[in-house]
Amino acid sequence: MKFTLGVALSPLDQLTELAKTAEECGFTSIGLPDSLFYMKSQSADYPYTPDGSRFWGPETPWVDPLIAAASMSAVTTNLRFYTNVLKLGSRNPLLLARQVGSIANMSGNRFGFGVGIGWAPEEFEWCGVPYAKRGARVDEMIEVIKLVLDGGMVEYHGEFFDFDPLQMSPAPTERVPFYIGGHTGPALRRAARVGDGWTSAMMKFDELTGTIATLRTLRAEYGRDTEPFEIQAVCIDRHGRSGYQDLADAGVTDIIVVPWLFDGIGFDGELAAKQDSLRRFAEKYIADPIVAAS
Known part of the structure; x- marks a missing residue:
């Protein structure tokens, strides 16, 4: 079992120190959230x-x-x-390919690209991208990136x-791994069809297990059930050693x-307190690894 540290909503000046402590403690990865801006009024439900x-609110820190x-x-x-997840729909795939x-290269191949569509019409429209046909557009974006x-001289001629x-x-x-986010039917099909893994938002255990079963069925339909596939999950009702x-x-x-x-320290808590929490967590769950039953 691998553990990823989520750093969403933490003050930005803590991030590099949290990364160093997470590495010392044996965490595998850090998951990085994405938010472009906070619109005063939202036209769609989160x-x-x-x-x-x-x-979160307008003053919540994001990077x-x-x-x-x-x-x-x-x-x-x-x-x-890895991004958990970057909203592709409002962005340009060639610029993203350059960044990714x-x-x-600069990290020594330590980056995974977690992607989703994006939920807010404002993020599309105010960035000059139509909200309509966003799913098909993102499918092309993944192909382009x-x-x-993959390298070499390439060209692309699609709808978008x-x-x-x-x-x-x-x-x-x-090769940069692509992790696909989203809980909807189309998102799960996208993950099964083109992803190296699927990443969840907050879910309860029963919903999560049902989603994993659906992904297995879909991957078999696409002939990908024998390929490696990551399941990255945020489960809100399974914690502790038995839960993990x-x-x-x-x-x-x-x-x-x-x-x-878990220790009652808020997102904006002191850095030292967060580092102590990482060390306690690692001693309990990472030093003595959890292994899936065969």
């Missing part, structure tokens, strides 16, 4: 809370996850980083993106945790 409201990955990779050696390839990252032969150098020396064992047995490969919340 999909991962019961009432559709956002659980571009790609910049955060570059900064934290510079002060670590083995720790991996740069991070992969993968194509460019069209370019003649071009090359970005250097290409990453290892349940998750491992259910097929979760990577549990995303925020240990200081």
Whole structure:
């Protein structure tokens, strides 16, 4: 079982020190959230809370996850980083390919690209991208980014993106894994069809196990059921050693945790207190690894 540290909503000046402590404690990765801006009024419900409201406000700290990955990779050696998840729909795939390839190269191939569509119409429209046909557009974006990252002279001619032969150098020396986020049917199909893994938002255990079963069925339909596939999960009702064992047995490969919340320390808590929480968590659950039942 791997553990990813979630750093969402933490003060930005804590991030590099948290990365260094996470590496010392044996965490595998850091999951990096994405938010472009806070609009005063939202025209769509946030999909991962019961009432559709956002659980952050206009003053909540955010950093571009790609910049955060570059900064934290510079002060670590083995720790991996992945976006959890970056909202593709409002962005440009060629610019993203340049950024992702740069991070992969500069970090020594320690970056995974977790992607989703994005839920807010404002993020699309105010960035000059139509909200309509967003799913099909993102499918093309994933194709474009993968194509460019594979290296060499490439071209693409699709419904939304069209370019003649071009090359970005250097290409990453290892393939960048793509993790697909989202809980809807189309998102799960996208993960099964083109992803190296699936990453969840907050879910309860029963919902999570049902989703994992659906992913297994879909991957078999696409002929990908024998390929490696990550399940990165935030489970809100399974904690502690027995809970993490349940998750491992259910097929979760990577549990995303925020240990200081378990200790009553808020997102904006002191750095030293958060570091102590990381060390306590690692002593309990990482030093003595959890292994899935065969």
